[in-house]
Amino acid sequence: MEEPQGFFSTGDGCVGDTVTERCLVESKEPVSHVQLACGLCFCAFPLDGNELCVWSTKDPSYQPLILRGHRQPITAVTFGNTVSPLLICSASQDYVMLWSLDECRQKVLLASPLLSLLVDEKSKQLVAGCADGQLWVFSLVERHHYRCVTRVDLKKKRETFSRRVESRLCSLPEENRRPRAHGLEKGEDMEGSLPVLSLAPCDLSLLLSSECGCLPSESAPCLWVGSSAGLLILNLANFELEGVLRYKDFRSLSIQVAGSCAMMSKAGEQKAICLLTSMFGCQIAVLEIRLAALMRSRQDLGAGRSLSVLPRGCVLSTSPLHFRIAEEHRTPPAPQRRTVQDQPLVFHSKVRSSGYATAPHVTMFSPKTNTRNNGDSPSRRRSSHRWCVTNLHFSYSFYAGDGRWLACGLANHLSLVFRADLTGTPAVFSGHDGAVSTVCWSHDGRWLLSASLDGTPRVWSLRRAELVLCVGRDLFPKPIQSAQFYYLDAFILCSSGPELQLLKCHIDTSKDEIRRYKQKSRCRPVFRLPTAGPTEITSLSAVNDFYSYLVLTAGRDKTVEVFDLNAGRSAAVIAEAHSRPVHQICQNKGSSFTTQQYQVYNLFATTATGDGIKLWDLRTLRCERRFEGHPNHGYPCGIAFSPCGRYVASGAEDRHAYVYELGSSTFSHRLAGHTDTVAGVAFSPSAPQLATTTLDGKLQLFVAE
Template sequence: MEEPQGFFSTGDGCVGDTVTERCLVESKEPVSHVQLACGLWFCAFPLDGNELCVWSTKDPSYQPLILRGHRQPITAVTFGNTVSPLLICSASQDYVMLWSLDECRQKVLLGLTPRGLVLGTLLGKALYLRLSPDDRAAAVCAGNKIFMLDTESRSTLAVLEGHRGPVTAAEFCPWQTHIIISVSEDRSFKVRAWAPGYFRSSPLLSLLVDEKSKQLVAGCADGQLWVFSLVERHHYRCVTRVDLKKKRETFSRRVESRLCSLPEENRRPRAHGLEKGEDMEGSLPVLSLAPCDLSLLLSSECGCLPSESAPCLWVGSSAGLLILNLANFELEGVLRYKDFRSLSIQVAGSCAMMSKAGEQKAICLLTSVFGGQIAVLEIRLAALVRSRQGLGAGRSLSVLPRGCVLSTSPLHFRIAEEHRTPPAPQRQSAVRSTVQDQPLVFHSKVRSSGYATAPHKEYPLESSPPTRLHKQRVLAHGPAAALCVQFSGDGRWLACGLANHLSLVFRADLTGTPAVFSGHDGAVSTVCWSHDGRWLLSASLDGTPRVWSLRRAELVLCVGRDLFPKPIQSAQFYYLDAFILCSSGPELQLLKCHIDTSKDEIRRYKQKSRCRPVFRLPTAGPTEITSLSAVNDFYSYLVLTAGRDKTVEVFDLNAGRSAAVIAEAHSRPVHQICQNKGSSFTTQQYQVYNLFATTATGDGIKLWDLRTLSICKLSLISFSQMRQGCGESVHTDQSKKSPIYAQNRPPKFGMLK
């Protein structure tokens, strides 16, 4: 074996704490658009056309191994799946060769020339190679065919045909080794037999089969990722399509917004890719896909259990590397080559990635699209993933308070004690008093018979979601849509706001005659119960929030329109009924209310209840607030709002400022935010209080975590595919765990059981 002179340069690099260039190789022949091999211990790539170079990633000081045997330029390289012996397969237009690295190194030490086994000859230009999980078969993608070669007998097992264009990638199913999936430039993929073509715009370049999620991921030349389900009886249906360019732009905007929300002294320097005015690349061709294990990193950052971590994958493109979460299809990290000026390769022609489970580093092998440069990168996952949060250590948000109320906080107030004159004691005879003070039984402890309490119906822990319609009521006989519904805290009552200016209160089982609350001059957009269940708050498009007494079915407080510059979209009780939160245009308003139900027979017209504004807080951008959510069952400082500019903003009322902004939360404006506000019927872990869900028309439901401001789970429900429009409001009774849906057409709602 000869050592190439003047080609290799190694060192620690100088790119910062995120990425380091460990090796740079100059090849005489261009190596763009060549399949590369990157493993746990070695990287393999073509050198000078027909030579195969194997470089150690564990110890870069080892002399690179140069394997010769091909006469034509090598176009594809792949490693085997078994550890011992470690095999490597290479292909060119003349030969498909299999090498054993252990045998090759032994021959080099003895001064002999290593030779590989020829599996096939003159198969054509191979674009992709893959060995089976047991290394007994090799799939060679040449032209529009896949040659299945036996690595032991060196014979052709089968030739798979059917693609109308060149086959660009093929993968073996890990749990069913007899199944092979292939993709082609004809914009289709095949699983042992012909499958419907889902792709219409661009050729397929890469493929990955994830064993944990049982999903097939195919990458296109236009930067699209197609995800298909391989679960039995799913019939390889398409799960989703991911636009990597839009995802990366959204990722950059979110990082930028979180950096701006930090104090000046805590802000990190911005990367070059986040500089204002820099143009993004036109497309992101998906050159390669590889699994990525971030379970330890994500669980340690957000405090989740390791079992809650989702599978991730590396996405290699010509402009950089991306880490995609397969549970929510959001980016966990972005590395752009041009952000690191000291990297030798700024535009990649081929790439291969490898990261071992439990390790903090990953290896990436790159080739330049221009010239013959080959580089090996070492990536620190912790530094790369840390950039997605932007909040810094110790600044994660929490619904549960972590400290006392500040003296400068708008929540700092004193409740005046109401001094009531105690009633005069009634004089009783001595005989009656003596009898009253005597016990009824001769022992001190009395066991209750249980007749005074109603029997409790336990909800089974293991049960399927409710799907059967249990009850249905017609709200109005005219064209009046139900705009909002909400259960009371004890689960006994259900309030509903209608477009005909009325608010109705039903029993939870939808029986009996509802209580009617009238007085608004516009459609009722919000109804909210107080913590004690005595008061009902309603907000209307007429700009007046009103508080009603459930017991007397009458108005007890009406806030004037002069306090709000624009119509109220949302309103609710807050801080254990001490305040009322209202959203008016781009402002969040905090009102201190005092409800007095005492009556003066002379001045019945005079309202004794009063309300005064305490604090106003504008949104980060001049956008109208579309939804509002805050916890009222216990003390919490955080308030969530959604804007018409597709953002979700978190306010900290203890500090009196905006705490965080989530840019591009949905593809359309969010029209409802649902928080886990606790329940008196169930006990929950404290981590789950930091979860909240958002929904937008046509964009499904997303579950978020306040601690990381990232998506935990994405419910792929396309409301545009439903027969009827999406409900304006969804609410769940915690005592019965039954959802209530309010629909626009027809004006009815139903309880599912």
């Protein structure tokens, strides 16, 4: 396998705007009367008789991929039906071969010469730098078998960093703008590649902790990356650049292109030393770098933010959250701040220990297969039905207060409520005319909210298993993608197209003997907020367990937007949060059975197909950690926070569920036993349990040992 040189030609177009010739290949052997393979993402054809050539129509880094193995001329080529892994089959008179394109591509990329290696003891990772500007990060954690965590393209990372700094400079007032570095001038060409000449540890704990308010020991490890064009600081937690220094930006430097380099920085010091040799000359230079000045552009990205999930003041009289109770004509008490003391993350003494706060076992989660019957009839045993589940969420039960119920929405217009141990026959709630996109429990556990693509949110009574409120679809111009109870069940939040809607609801289940079929529950729109751009909201998240003014939304244009409903406006926008549209945003909402430090409630996670999971902090609006390792390339798999706030669970396409610790970028547990893609995950609020659902409609329960 290799990438051929010299016989491929490309162009931007040769016949006007109607036809564009993307690729022209010259083969030594004729390829007429040969079965070819063509798809929207890849094309495959024989080359020079017995070589298989794969051309990507979207990813330039694939151009082209040559697969060798046949001895006789290839006569037929075809693609497989699965997206992950993407397979291709080639046939000749001697062999029929099946190739995995992802594995073949990784072997080609690893063929680039390794120029540098580094082992980071804190994160237990091995970092390898290649001549083509790629960084490969491998996990050294036990039971991970040196698996590849991620691959970092330094050129793309530096371009993204430059765009963010440029955007920040443009948003500042004219008098506060600092002079632009030469590398940020519009239209300047970037270098072709950044060969990794040297790697060294970089301690930025003092600078990072002073910005986000965390302890130095909690700061993520960083890495010096020395290349021929400059120095870069890479964060090993989120795999983002913290600082960039380009030699050509400083005209006083004698060396503009380095042939070799070495870096050294000491913990607690505000400066670093770099030794350089010239690529084309005999010069040797020693540079002294002031870290605070180098990190200034990075610190400007989060400057001036004062967002917090916990309210810092009373609700304003002009706020849409300021409402009056008709019966008492009084204003509700001001939002109370959840005050907890710093103490170990354990459950209350009345509830059995969850296992979340203890050291992880080798098999922390395992399938629950020994469910006892408890004298129930056969009809109350574990259900063997298959359901097409689209969403999954544990309830906070009002009756026992221990999360006894499990709700899920279905693609066949139904909603189901199971017992948390998945025994017995589920309660069925029917009435929607479209696939159920969202299910959510109220804070007191009495009501279940479901939203459907038919444009109608509905509220159901869990005790009576009946509909108590149906909001007309005339309030929503487009299908509802997300909905939930908000502000301690006082409101309902809905997203419809590029708009966030706040509804005030009043639920009354009493019956009138004369008009018993007429609902007394009512709901009215209170406030509407459009997104910053004309993009559809794909997911929303807000805390309902205590008063909070902030609502987080994710858009199809890859942005994350924060709304302050106390002020009634948009508070912040994170552009390019992912490389693809964000399909779920999830907050660390905690649980009434656990205690957390109040700062931890400002953490939230986002996920996008093919772009992993990112952990964000509202105080800095920056990605603090990135979780990769779970295959997720074609289907939007769900994520969930554990009640203790120490873990994030995710579904995956390899028939496994993954559990990540927030302090590590690699997974701690990989849960097997599924028969299809794991589409949804949910933690129990009171017990060490994780529920999963797959595309073939099976629910499964894992219990911490």
